Amino acid sequence: MSSDPKAAGSHADLRAANLYRVAIVGAASLMGKELAEVLRDRNFPAADIRLLDDDESLGQLEAVGDEMSFIQTVRAEQFERVDFTFFASDAHSTRASWRLARDLGNTIVDLSNALEEEPGASVRSPWIERQAGQPVAPQLQPGPVVVAHPAATALVLLAMRAEKAAKVERVIATVLAPVSEYGQKGMDELHEQTLNLLSFQELPKKVFDAQVAFNLLPRYGPHSKHSLESIAKRILRHYRKVAPPAVEPALTVLQAPVFHGDTFSIYLEFDKPVGVKEVSAALSGDHVLLTEGEETPNNVSAAGQGDVMVSLSADANRKNGFWIWAAIDNLRVAALSAVECAETLTSSRPRGQIQ
Numbered sequence: 001m002s003s004d005p006k007a008a009g010s011h012a013d014l015r016a017a018n019l020y021r022v023a024i025v026g027a028a029s030l031m032g033k034e035l036a037e038v039l040r041d042r043n044f045p046a047a048d049i050r051l052l053d054d055d056e057s058l059g060q061l062e063a064v065g066d067e068m069s070f071i072q073t074v075r076a077e078q079f080e081r082v083d084f085t086f087f088a089s090d091a092h093s094t095r096a097s098w099r100l101a102r103d104l105g106n107t108i109v110d111l112s113n114a115l116e117e118e119p120g121a122s123v124r125s126p127w128i129e130r131q132a133g134q135p136v137a138p139q140l141q142p143g144p145v146v147v148a149h150p151a152a153t154a155l156v157l158l159a160m161r162a163e164k165a166a167k168v169e170r171v172i173a174t175v176l177a178p179v180s181e182y183g184q185k186g187m188d189e190l191h192e193q194t195l196n197l198l199s200f201q202e203l204p205k206k207v208f209d210a211q212v213a214f215n216l217l218p219r220y221g222p223h224s225k226h227s228l229e230s231i232a233k234r235i236l237r238h239y240r241k242v243a244p245p246a247v248e249p250a251l252t253v254l255q256a257p258v259f260h261g262d263t264f265s266i267y268l269e270f271d272k273p274v275g276v277k278e279v280s281a282a283l284s285g286d287h288v289l290l291t292e293g294e295e296t297p298n299n300v301s302a303a304g305q306g307d308v309m310v311s312l313s314a315d316a317n318r319k320n321g322f323w324i325w326a327a328i329d330n331l332r333v334a335a336l337s338a339v340e341c342a343e344t345l346t347s348s349r350p351r352g353q354i355q
Contacts, residue, residue, distance in 0.1 A: 019045050019046065019047040020044075020045055020046050020047065020083040020084060020346070021046065021047060021048045021049075021050070021081060021082045021083050021084075022039065022044070022046045022048065022049045022050070022082065022083065022084045022085070022086070022342075023049070023050040023052055023078060023079060023082045023084070023085040023086070023101070023106070024036060024049065024050070024051055024052065024085075024086045024088055025052045025053070025074055025085060025086065025087045025088065025089055025093065025094070025097060025101075026052075026053055026087060026088035026089025026090070026093060026094075026112070027051035027052055027053050027071050027088070028051075028053045028071055029053070029088050029089055029090075029183050029184065030180055030183055030184055030187070030331055031088040031089075031111050031183070031331055031334065031335065032051075032053070032086075032088040032089070034331040034332060034334075034335040035086055035088050035111070035335045035338060035339070036049065036051070037335070038332070038335040038336055038338075038339050039339055042336075042339055042343075044339055044342065044343065045346075050072065050078055050082065051070070051071045051072065052071065052072055052073065052074045052078055053071045053072075053073075053074070053089065054073075054074070054089075054093065074093075074096075074097050076100045076104070079100055079101040079104045079106055080104055082101070082104070082106050083106065083107060084106065084107050084109060084342050084345070085098075085101040085106040085107070085108055085109070086109045086111065086338055086342070087108065087109070087110045087111060087112050087114065087115075088111045088112065088338075089112055090112055090183065091112045091113060091114035092114075093112070094110060094112040094114035094115065095114050095115075098110070098114070098115060098144070102144070107142060107145075107342070107345050108143075108144040108145065109144075109145045109147065109338050109341050109342055109345075110144050110145065110146045110147065111147050111334055111335075111338050113146060113149075113234065115144040115146055116146045116237075118143065118144055119143065120142075120143025120144065121143050121144040121145070121146055122136075122142075122143060122144075122145055122146065123146045123147075123148050123237075123238050123241040123242060124136065124145050124146070124147065124148060124242065124337075124341050125147075125148040125152070125153045125156070125238075125242040125337055126337060126340040126341060126344060127153055127157055127286075127287050127337065127340075128148075128153060128156050128157060128160070128242045128243065129242075130286070131157060131160050131161070131285075131286075132160065132244050134244070135344070136344060142345060145341050145345070147334055147337045147338045147341060148238040148241070148242050148337065149231075149234055149235050149238045149334075150262060150328055150330045150333035150334045150337070151175050151177075151235045151262045151264070151328075151330070152234075152235045152236075152238035152239045152242065153238075153242070153333060153337060154262070154264065154308045154326060154328050154333070155171075155173055155235070155239060155249060155251075155264070155266070156239055156242055156243040156246070157287060157288065157308060158266065158283060158288070158308065158310070158324060158326065159171055159243070159246050159247065159249070159268075160243070160244070160246060161282050161283045161284075161285060161288065162268055162270075162279065162282055162283060163246070163282075164282035165270065165274050165278045165279045165281070165282035166270040166271060166272050166274045166278075167270060167271040167272075168246070168247050168268055168269070168270060168271075169247065169269050169270060169271050169320075170247065170250075170267070170268070170269035171247050171248070171249035171250070171266065171267070171268055171269075172249060172250045172251075172266070172267040173249040173250070173251050173252075173264055173265070173266045173267075174251075174252050174253075174254060174264065174265045174266075175231075175232075175235065175251065175252070175253045175254070175262055175263075175264055176216075176253075176254050176255075176256040176258075176262065176263040176264070176265075177228070177231060177253055177254065177255055177256060177262060178256060178258045178259055178260050178261050178262065178299070178330060179207075179208075179212060179255075179257075179258070179259060180259055180260050180330065180331060181231065181330070182207055182226060185206075185207050186207050186208075187259055189204055189205070189206065189207045189208060189212065190212050190213055190257060190259065191259075192204045193205075193211060193212060193213035194213040194214070197211075197213055197214065205221060205223075207224065207226070208220045208221060208224050208226070208255070209221025209222065209223040209224035210224070212255060212257050213257050214257055215257055216254055216255070216256060216257065217254060217255040218252075218254055218255075220255070228253045228254065228255055229253075231253045232251055232252065232253040235251060235253070236248065236249075236251055249266075258299050259299075260299060260303060260329060260330065260331065261298075261299035261300075261302050261303065261327055261328065261329055261330060262327070262328050262330045263297070263298070263299060263325075263326065263327045264324065264325070264326040264327070265323070265324075265325060266323070266324040266325075266326065267315070267321060267322070267323055267324075268321065268322045268323075268324065269318065269320050269321045269322075270320045270321075270322075271320070272320065273319050273320055274320070276312060276313070276314055276322075279312060279322055280312055283310060283312065283324075287306070287307050287308060288307060288308050288310055289305070289307040289308070289309050289310065290310050290311070290312065291309060291310065291311050292311075295311075296311055296325065297309035297310060297311055297325060297326055297327035298327055299327060301327065302327040302328055302329045303329050304329060304332060305328075305329055305332065306329075306332055306333065306336050307328075308326055308327075308328050308333075309326060309327045309328070310324055310325070310326045311324070311325045311326075312324055313325075
């Protein structure tokens with residue numbers, strides 16, 4: 001740790017002014033870029049944001065607010081005198097360096113889902129905490145905060161809101177996942193597959209080991225390191241951890257040939273007949289945007305939005321059943337949740353303390 005008295009004094013001045021120093025590990029990733037944008041949009045009180053990533057991204061320029069910053073390598077000294085460190089890279093990179101940040105007193109917010117099983121870790125969704133009226137009590141030394149999967153957040157929020165219309169007896173959901181679930185590598189493979197199909201060339205299959213372009217998949221190829229089943233298990237696991245007691249959904253996840261945005265087909269069945277207007281009124285509120293007429297939610301309309309975009313219709317054959325078609329920007333919802341988690345954790349960073 002640095003013993004520079006000027007640096008320590010500067011840090012104390014920032015803390016006394018309720019300003020914080022932030023590090024983003026995985027700053028060149030899709031999630032890292034989204035996170036930097038959300039920090040700016042929400043005016044997070046950060047006086048300094050350090051952009052960190054692997055060797056392939058060193059020296060790359062990235063915008064942080066109105067300023068440009070160079071991406072630097074992940075080293076222990078980069079975590080000195082830092083208040084919040086966001087891990088926005090892959091799980092392997094997070095596991096390689098998160099303890100360096102923790103041991104130097106950083107508050108950890110994990111978007112890579114690498115730290116869920118670590119002692120003291122908690123899975124959080126501020127949207128759900130507010131909806132349930134159950135804010136998380138401040139902790140002086142909080143463990144790693146793992147941001148709930150955005151699909152879990154959307155499903156819990158809609159299920160909780162629906163309960164205001166009548167008791168929900170059944171939830172069945174299909175999630176259509178985008179390739180950005182696997183970052184830039186997933187995006188690149190879909191792009192290259194699309195180009196190669198149109199030019200009758202061999203398809204790259206390093207990520208999915210299957211044709212994703214112009215296709216809809218229930219599973220990946222046998223040599224893929226990833227699986228749709230693992231995504232479904234994570235969504236359900238996070239659903240259970242952030243939701244108050246509620247009906248759990250029957251869930252399946254399909255791989256869609258889209259770059260960004262989770263979309264959902266959700267069937268709700270109530271214990272008694274209710275009207276469309278009643279259910280619409282129940283679903284409405286913060287972070288849920290109901291669309292009407294021809295404005296059907298889709299990946300394009302959800303891009304850049306911090307809401308769950310929803311359309312609702314009654315089932316033609318079951319009088320207590322309703323269908324929800326919904327869309328979210330998966331990166332934006334995850335980044336918003338991460339920054340809101342950090343905002344709730346500022347009380348754990350005592351003002352004027354020098355680390």
